[in-house]
Amino acid sequence: MSSSPLMNTYKRASVDFVRGEGEFLYDANGRRYIDLLSGIAVVSVGHANARVAQAISEQASRLVHVSNLFGTIPMKRLAQRLQASTGGWGSVFFCNSGAEANECAIKLARKAGGGKRYKILASEGGFHGRTLGTLAATGQPEKWRGFEPLPEGFVHRPYNDLEAFTAAIDDSVAAIFVEPIQGERGVIPGTPQFLRGLRELCDRAKIPLIFDEVQTGVARTGSWWAFQTLGVKPDIMTSAKGIANGLPLGACIADEPYASVFKPGDHGTTFGGGPVVCAAALAVFDEIEERGLLAEAARKGEIFADLLRSLDSVQEVRGAGLMRGVVLRQPIAFGVVSAGLERGLVLNATSDNVLRMVPPLVISEDSLAEAVGTLQGVIADVASKGISPQSSPSAPAW
Numbered sequence: 001m002s003s004s005p006l007m008n009t010y011k012r013a014s015v016d017f018v019r020g021e022g023e024f025l026y027d028a029n030g031r032r033y034i035d036l037l038s039g040i041a042v043v044s045v046g047h048a049n050a051r052v053a054q055a056i057s058e059q060a061s062r063l064v065h066v067s068n069l070f071g072t073i074p075m076k077r078l079a080q081r082l083q084a085s086t087g088g089w090g091s092v093f094f095c096n097s098g099a100e101a102n103e104c105a106i107k108l109a110r111k112a113g114g115g116k117r118y119k120i121l122a123s124e125g126g127f128h129g130r131t132l133g134t135l136a137a138t139g140q141p142e143k144w145r146g147f148e149p150l151p152e153g154f155v156h157r158p159y160n161d162l163e164a165f166t167a168a169i170d171d172s173v174a175a176i177f178v179e180p181i182q183g184e185r186g187v188i189p190g191t192p193q194f195l196r197g198l199r200e201l202c203d204r205a206k207i208p209l210i211f212d213e214v215q216t217g218v219a220r221t222g223s224w225w226a227f228q229t230l231g232v233k234p235d236i237m238t239s240a241k242g243i244a245n246g247l248p249l250g251a252c253i254a255d256e257p258y259a260s261v262f263k264p265g266d267h268g269t270t271f272g273g274g275p276v277v278c279a280a281a282l283a284v285f286d287e288i289e290e291r292g293l294l295a296e297a298a299r300k301g302e303i304f305a306d307l308l309r310s311l312d313s314v315q316e317v318r319g320a321g322l323m324r325g326v327v328l329r330q331p332i333a334f335g336v337v338s339a340g341l342e343r344g345l346v347l348n349a350t351s352d353n354v355l356r357m358v359p360p361l362v363i364s365e366d367s368l369a370e371a372v373g374t375l376q377g378v379i380a381d382v383a384s385k386g387i388s389p390q391s392s393p394s395a396p397a398w
């Protein structure tokens, strides 16, 4: 018998989507779903966004690929837009995913460390990707199993524990590498004291502070970057997910002196920064600016958080903008995800009591209210049926 056409890496839900529009997804029967996940914080300016679709189609009919041995106008324009979005700093290396952007950041820090400084100090519970390097940076030992030995030189300390990070600094540490808000761990924001303290530690040790903004970036928290929302500037940051609305694009963005560390031959990629994905990302930047989505993500994020907090079944709502972790009073989050899908809601759970909400930034207030109303009923139903996390067909989407 032949093996399955797809490798068994994801426990996929029973629904196949065939079409999307804004914050809505549709299945083959024409059934409408409100998407509170955006393909895991990716479809930032909405499904089937007309401007993005047009940019992709125009660029695809003009020029699709030349390799990084040559420049293209979309890539150069996008690098300038990224620089403007940080407030004027940052040279960019384009790649194809969040993991690759983080690989670039790790290599940059190690090269800057000159061989003596090589350790990457990262956080317990952090998530940085599935390549061997980013898996080693990921502070979740359960994900390492079966893949050891991982690359050496990654050290983990508890997130938001400044003392533990301080104690781990020595001459062998090349960088501190954290998410400004831990996404996959359940939307856990870095505290101002912690993030400011990391900045000071890096300044004292003369090593880069690296923020993984793969999930938090591109307007998700109400600023272009979460570092602006949280008020602590990194030396290097990484982006992917929402940057091209679903096309594969990653970026590692570094300030001086790290921006000048790589020389030709140090790092590379065949596809990274291709004209079609960059054209899509430029359209995303235009959409965010013209539709005022930075302010809208902040404003609607507050409305959404207040609506969620009003539910008796909700213990806590954390996060910023349209990146929210909803802590349920009961450990039924996976059951809620499955039951929610049956009721037309696309949800995600990061643990048995936390739902992660990352809807498209263009979601309307009406859809937020409708979604929270439906969610209330779904939680009540699941709680009354006593669905256990184990009995849920859904699994966390990493």
Ligand SMILES: Cc1ncc(COP(=O)(O)O)c(C=O)c1O
Residues within 6 Å of the ligand: 040, 096, 097, 098, 099, 100, 102, 127, 128, 129, 130, 179, 183, 184, 212, 213, 214, 215, 240, 241, 398
């Ligand atoms: C914070 C963070 N970093 C890195 C990654 C990995 O990105 P990718 O799946 O594009 O490699 C993710 C993906 O979920 C993420 O949330």
